[in-house]
Amino acid sequence: MRDDGSSSERSGTGGIDLHLDRRAGVGSGELAASLRTAIRENRLTAGSRVPSTRLLATDLGVSRGTVTRAYELLVAEGLLVTRQGAATTVAAVDSPVPERRRESATRRATELRWDLRPGKPDLSGFPRADWLAAQRRALRAVPAEELDYGHPAGHPALRGALAEYLARVRGVRTSPERIVVFGGYGEALGMLCEVLARRGVSAVDFEDPSLPELRRIAGESGPRVRGVPLDGSGIEPAGAHSPVVVVTPAHQYPLGITMSAERRIELGRLARAEDRLIVEDDYDGEFRFDREPVAALQRIAPRQVVYAGTASKTLAPGLRLAWLALPERLVEPVREHKANGDRTPPVTEQLTLAEMLRSGSYDQHVRRCRAGYERRRQRVVAALTESKVRHELYPAGIAAGLHLTLRLAPEGPSERRVLRRLRRHSVAVKGLSEHWMDDRLRQEGLVIGYAAPPGHAFGQALRALLRALTED
Numbered sequence: 001m002r003d004d005g006s007s008s009e010r011s012g013t014g015g016i017d018l019h020l021d022r023r024a025g026v027g028s029g030e031l032a033a034s035l036r037t038a039i040r041e042n043r044l045t046a047g048s049r050v051p052s053t054r055l056l057a058t059d060l061g062v063s064r065g066t067v068t069r070a071y072e073l074l075v076a077e078g079l080l081v082t083r084q085g086a087a088t089t090v091a092a093v094d095s096p097v098p099e100r101r102r103e104s105a106t107r108r109a110t111e112l113r114w115d116l117r118p119g120k121p122d123l124s125g126f127p128r129a130d131w132l133a134a135q136r137r138a139l140r141a142v143p144a145e146e147l148d149y150g151h152p153a154g155h156p157a158l159r160g161a162l163a164e165y166l167a168r169v170r171g172v173r174t175s176p177e178r179i180v181v182f183g184g185y186g187e188a189l190g191m192l193c194e195v196l197a198r199r200g201v202s203a204v205d206f207e208d209p210s211l212p213e214l215r216r217i218a219g220e221s222g223p224r225v226r227g228v229p230l231d232g233s234g235i236e237p238a239g240a241h242s243p244v245v246v247v248t249p250a251h252q253y254p255l256g257i258t259m260s261a262e263r264r265i266e267l268g269r270l271a272r273a274e275d276r277l278i279v280e281d282d283y284d285g286e287f288r289f290d291r292e293p294v295a296a297l298q299r300i301a302p303r304q305v306v307y308a309g310t311a312s313k314t315l316a317p318g319l320r321l322a323w324l325a326l327p328e329r330l331v332e333p334v335r336e337h338k339a340n341g342d343r344t345p346p347v348t349e350q351l352t353l354a355e356m357l358r359s360g361s362y363d364q365h366v367r368r369c370r371a372g373y374e375r376r377r378q379r380v381v382a383a384l385t386e387s388k389v390r391h392e393l394y395p396a397g398i399a400a401g402l403h404l405t406l407r408l409a410p411e412g413p414s415e416r417r418v419l420r421r422l423r424r425h426s427v428a429v430k431g432l433s434e435h436w437m438d439d440r441l442r443q444e445g446l447v448i449g450y451a452a453p454p455g456h457a458f459g460q461a462l463r464a465l466l467r468a469l470t471e472d
């Protein structure tokens with residue numbers, strides 16, 4: 001992952017969505033048409049560089065000749081400019097797109113140009129070569145019979161590699177037998193809640209604020225969902241009354257705080273004393289920048305904590321790979337429930353991840369990402385501090401993860417207005433207030449993800465964010 005704000009060797013489609021259906025097979029005509037539209041709609045602005053023919057061809061999975069022909073067509077139309085020895089750039093053209101149409105297009109977050117939504121890693125940094133090499137090694141070694149229907153708990157090789165990795169990197173006390181692999185944390189949480197509901201659990205506590213989508217998944221799986229308020233040290237354990245409590249102790253989502261040592265110990269003690277279950281959502285625990293990460297909460301109460309991890313932040317959400325490290329008593333019920341559903345991620349992908357973990361290339365990739373995300377975070381913090389932005393960083397937020405949280409100044413514009421302004425500047429971020437269950441606790445602010453843009457586009461995305469936030 002590059003992070004210098006310059007045009008990147010790995011830029012692929014250059015951070016713009018070309019709206020191409022790659023499955024249909026892309027010819028030079030279709031590619032030229034979608035580039036034309038991107039230029040006319042100002043998604044590719046005058047003066048900006050287009051990716052090299054080699055990179056765009058690789059990214060789209062087409063021949064280099066296809067991209068060259070598309071570029072030649074657009075040069076002929078005067079939309080692109082080429083100069084010997086220099087990158088091809090977009091020519092200065094008047095946009096014939098009516099104002100109203102552009103307005104409505106920018107309303108959809110997915111169409112906004114600068115993606116600063118939280119929780120998304122830099123997908124342009126996906127370690128394609130490492131993944132392919134690991135897959136090749138894994139496929140060479142796997143006996144044919146292991147390509148049969150997978151084990152409902154996940155392939156033993158992945159469970160073994162995860163048990164070792166989680167113990168080493170997050171201090172989790174587990175074994176391959178206690179790990180179950182899922183198609184994402186959402187699926188894991190849903191199935192876990194279904195199992196717990198069958199065992200008589202009628203309510204689950206979530207931190208308030210937390211991700212509404214996850215609360216919805218839990219609620220649809222049976223139990224009632226309740227909120228527990230937070231302060232700068234995490235939830236007050238005595239405030240949790242349900243038999244199951246879902247927390248994000250390493251890096252609270254969305255506030256970005258970490259649960260204090262005292263609260264962790266107290267939560268573990270209460271869970272043991274009252275035989276409650278804690279679900280530890282360790283979604284971005286690998287990414288702590290200011291110090292070594294604090295070990296997982298699971299370490300101090302392994303019988304009471306379900307530890308949850310995911311590949312969505314370290315590699316890519318599209319892999320749909322996540323895992324639970326379960327207390328002994330839940331292993332069989334969860335395995336059984338999972339076996340009924342026949343929902344296990346593809347064995348080949350599980351084996352590839354296992355091989356990356358085993359060979360050390362996963363660790364290397366995470367280290368690279370950590371360094372890149374840390375630099376990005378520093379740049380955002382420095383830019384916000386130096387600018388006239390009046391919103392303040394969420395006070396107890398730690399230097400970690402893929403996002404940071406801003407509180408809006410009470411005397412300034414409302415969250416709705418700021419979000420509208422950001423959309424006008426084509427910047428996608430998340431509002432903070434939507435994360436609360438209890439209206440009385442609700443605070444206005446922004447949750448800004450700094451990981452999503454490809455390296456070469458990050459500087460521009462940051463400038464667009466600042467422009468929108470400092471606009472009068």
Ligand SMILES: Cc1ncc(COP(=O)(O)O)c(C=O)c1O
Nearest residue numbers: 119184185186253283310312322
């Ligand atoms: C708080 C939180 N937990 C967990 C996840 C991981 O979810 P999944 O593994 O389904 O991608 C996310 C992803 O956005 C998240 O924001």
